[in-house]
Amino acid sequence: MTSIAPFSDAPPRILPPPPAEADAVRRALAQDINAPLFVADLLLLRGIRDKEGARAFFLPEPAPTSPDEMLGLSRAVALLTTAREQGERVAVHGDYDVDGVTGAALLYLGLRELGFDADWILPNRFDGGYGLTRRTLDQLKARGAAWVVSVDTGIAAVEETAYAHSLGMRVMITDHHQSPPVLPAAEVILNPNQPGCPYPNKGISGCGVAWRLLEALTAAFAAGADPVAAAKAKALDVGKYLDLLALGSLADNVPLHGENRGLVRAGLRRMASSQNVGLRVLLQRTGIDSTALTSTDILFKVTPLLNATGRMGSPETSLRLFLSVDEREAHQHVDRMEAENVRRRALDQANTAEAFAMVEAGMREDACLVVHSSGWHEGVIGIVAARLVDKYRRPSFVLSVDEHGVAKGSGRTVRGFNLHEALAAHAELFVKWGGHAFACGFSIRQENIPAFREAMIARARIAFAEGPKPAEVAASLRVDLREITGEGLLWLRRFEPFGPRNEAPLFFADHVELYGSVRTVGDKHLKFAVRAGTGSEPLDVIGFNLAHLLERIEGRDRLDKLVFHPEWNVFRGQKKIQLRVVALE
Numbered sequence: 001m002t003s004i005a006p007f008s009d010a011p012p013r014i015l016p017p018p019p020a021e022a023d024a025v026r027r028a029l030a031q032d033i034n035a036p037l038f039v040a041d042l043l044l045l046r047g048i049r050d051k052e053g054a055r056a057f058f059l060p061e062p063a064p065t066s067p068d069e070m071l072g073l074s075r076a077v078a079l080l081t082t083a084r085e086q087g088e089r090v091a092v093h094g095d096y097d098v099d100g101v102t103g104a105a106l107l108y109l110g111l112r113e114l115g116f117d118a119d120w121i122l123p124n125r126f127d128g129g130y131g132l133t134r135r136t137l138d139q140l141k142a143r144g145a146a147w148v149v150s151v152d153t154g155i156a157a158v159e160e161t162a163y164a165h166s167l168g169m170r171v172m173i174t175d176h177h178q179s180p181p182v183l184p185a186a187e188v189i190l191n192p193n194q195p196g197c198p199y200p201n202k203g204i205s206g207c208g209v210a211w212r213l214l215e216a217l218t219a220a221f222a223a224g225a226d227p228v229a230a231a232k233a234k235a236l237d238v239g240k241y242l243d244l245l246a247l248g249s250l251a252d253n254v255p256l257h258g259e260n261r262g263l264v265r266a267g268l269r270r271m272a273s274s275q276n277v278g279l280r281v282l283l284q285r286t287g288i289d290s291t292a293l294t295s296t297d298i299l300f301k302v303t304p305l306l307n308a309t310g311r312m313g314s315p316e317t318s319l320r321l322f323l324s325v326d327e328r329e330a331h332q333h334v335d336r337m338e339a340e341n342v343r344r345r346a347l348d349q350a351n352t353a354e355a356f357a358m359v360e361a362g363m364r365e366d367a368c369l370v371v372h373s374s375g376w377h378e379g380v381i382g383i384v385a386a387r388l389v390d391k392y393r394r395p396s397f398v399l400s401v402d403e404h405g406v407a408k409g410s411g412r413t414v415r416g417f418n419l420h421e422a423l424a425a426h427a428e429l430f431v432k433w434g435g436h437a438f439a440c441g442f443s444i445r446q447e448n449i450p451a452f453r454e455a456m457i458a459r460a461r462i463a464f465a466e467g468p469k470p471a472e473v474a475a476s477l478r479v480d481l482r483e484i485t486g487e488g489l490l491w492l493r494r495f496e497p498f499g500p501r502n503e504a505p506l507f508f509a510d511h512v513e514l515y516g517s518v519r520t521v522g523d524k525h526l527k528f529a530v531r532a533g534t535g536s537e538p539l540d541v542i543g544f545n546l547a548h549l550l551e552r553i554e555g556r557d558r559l560d561k562l563v564f565h566p567e568w569n570v571f572r573g574q575k576k577i578q579l580r581v582v583a584l585e
């Protein structure tokens, strides 16, 4: 049988942007809001067609929730009011990822400020597993908790809730995950994704639900009969916790439209002057400019540090950071997080090198890579799979086998091989599986690995029978380079935070004039300038890791297509606009 290696260095194919709206519509909107035409296009792409819609989009003020907007919220407020009156201990039970940690932190801190006898706990993924566990519940019981309030977890904890009840504790579930057919018999459940919950934002994060609970509780106390509680509630600005909410929501990849966008945007602004000493120190240590925070800064520089501790087994460090009382303590926690991150990166590199060696030793002809080892760290298999895809450009699965003969696996892929479909077609092989087209996670018994491998390779052979499928870059909108100005970039910033359902737009310009010479910088990068036409202002272009395209453009005077993100570049104190090129033809 001939091997089919979908190994392709072909540059991505550029898919031109969808046709713009009628010129009259675009121009009217642009004129109405006094913005460049591309701003009107971006709004229209988001379904915003008039001035009022634009205003609401650009100034999203998260409106307070009234308790009847979320199923269970008024009951939760009433139950917690009684708990406080009776001096009962309320334990916040988070989860080990950033959403679960920030949510637990903000709820715990808020409850304490409202005068609760509050406690917190996090599960450890290497010691008892995710979410509520018998182990964490036993500990909370021993520490005198009357209430367990879960954050970002618990919607499927039927058995654990019964166990907490058997210990004499009451349970309040706050979660955002899809609810299973049978819900836990908790005293109250807050989850916009449970049947009958009218809360319109089904894409809210776990920390978002916790924040809404704190907000409603604070409002109720402020208006309540207890003068001490009312005074504390009036002194509490729940908005200050939007910084933690923004962090958890971005880390959880929630859709950034509607309410989430407003909350996250407000949170990013609050972050610049955060009242949380731990968060302030964390931002300082990552070296990002906190006055102009973007979702990219958070996702690339902040959440990896927070994740490192959870992945390596001690999410408590992240939570303790947010509970730090002074800078000295906060620095100590960040030191630990950085050390964990170094350890995680070393493991990642070692495991990647091993995986590469395995492929080189006998899988180079496989249309799909399946590698497994008992020595690999479960916290990095996703990254290793992504590196295999990068290097070999074919679907890749990395599995880490544990001492009980069960492997955790993670998959990444290339265009033309849908992971969800591939796993669904062989669901009988897995203990558990989940994922979408481009990423998946699963567990599988060791003895099923060979069958899994065969099945995936066979599928990949069929998928790539016609040869490799080059990557595609889908441009968002066509733009006239003359609109890429300082003012244009200011407008663009107002579309932030970018993320799922509010992606940073990929601009498309055609027939642009090359201006001056094309060169490479630092071996790997490409640098040149373009302009719309004679007499118009040239713009710098940078192509990171695109030096191999030098030959394709050298000596030409025009590019047919340029796809890019416009941004500011600060070099030796000079601020200039540059186009970060994603693809060109």
Ligand SMILES: [Mn+2]
Residues within 6 Å of the ligand: 099, 100, 152, 176, 205, 206, 207, 252
């Ligand atoms: Mn979550």
